[in-house]
Amino acid sequence: MSVKRYVFAAFAVMASLLLMLAAGCGGNESVEGGQQEPKLSGILNLSGSTTVLPIAQEAAEMFMDENPGVTVNVQGGGSSVGISNVAEGVVDIGDSSRELKDEEKGLGLVDNKIALDVIVVIAHKDVPVDNLTAAQVKDIFTGKITNWKEVGGPDQPIKVVIRDEASGTREMFDEKALKKEKPVAGAIECNSNGIVRQTVSSTPFSIGYISLGYLDNSVKALKYDGVAANKENAVNNTYPLSRYLHMFTKGEATGLAKAFIDFVLSDRFQNEVVAREYIPMTQI
Structure with a gap:
């Protein structure tokens, strides 16, 4: 073999090896950018609404399964707690089942709506009442109506169960159903929602x-002004007690919060x- 042919053959072998190495190195790169896809890592903290809590917990588990280098800590505490925590930098995401109050609008918070929720008026299963008007609901929860016989039920005193003051569910109910009057x-x-359900059921x-x-x-869902509390009626705006989750x-x-x-x-x-x-944002 001539010297020229030997050099050319050696060069061809080296070039082939370099191409193979380059292809092998590119196996972990994204097709679009040609750069290795960065892996997420770190700690993400959330707190707030007990209504959002089940969604946040399930999302955290799934997100951590897909990203083993990430730890997501989720706590409840109520919407007001979540909003104040994220405003103060205590957590990365503040979960809320209500809109921001006027005094919270200047805190630099950005809203990310994640679902549409519906609030249901419930009663003990043995209460023989299926529907209440908006006026009756307001009068019961503000103490003007105190006996079930006043709304077509038995001659028994009504025991009212409400959420705590930090609750976004209560904020919304007091505003829309009670017209900002104080509960009885x-x-x-x-x-929490779970404790309200347990208390009413027992x-x-x-x-x-x-x-x-x-x-x-375990409880009875009551119609509100003759309209059932369900997803369809919330989306078509015939059921008024609905709100976004944030x-x-x-x-x-x-970073991690955006991801x-x-x-x-x-x-x-x-x-x-x-x-x-809930009603997903993909349906709104």
């Missing part, structure tokens, strides 16, 4: 309200998880 003195206060002749996501057959961030979401919120708003999570109990 002596009402039983509970700090307390004869009681009445309360919970998020649609917590409704089960994840607030301090400024526009970035997590994007995951919550993804078609997969909205249609497979959120749609089980």
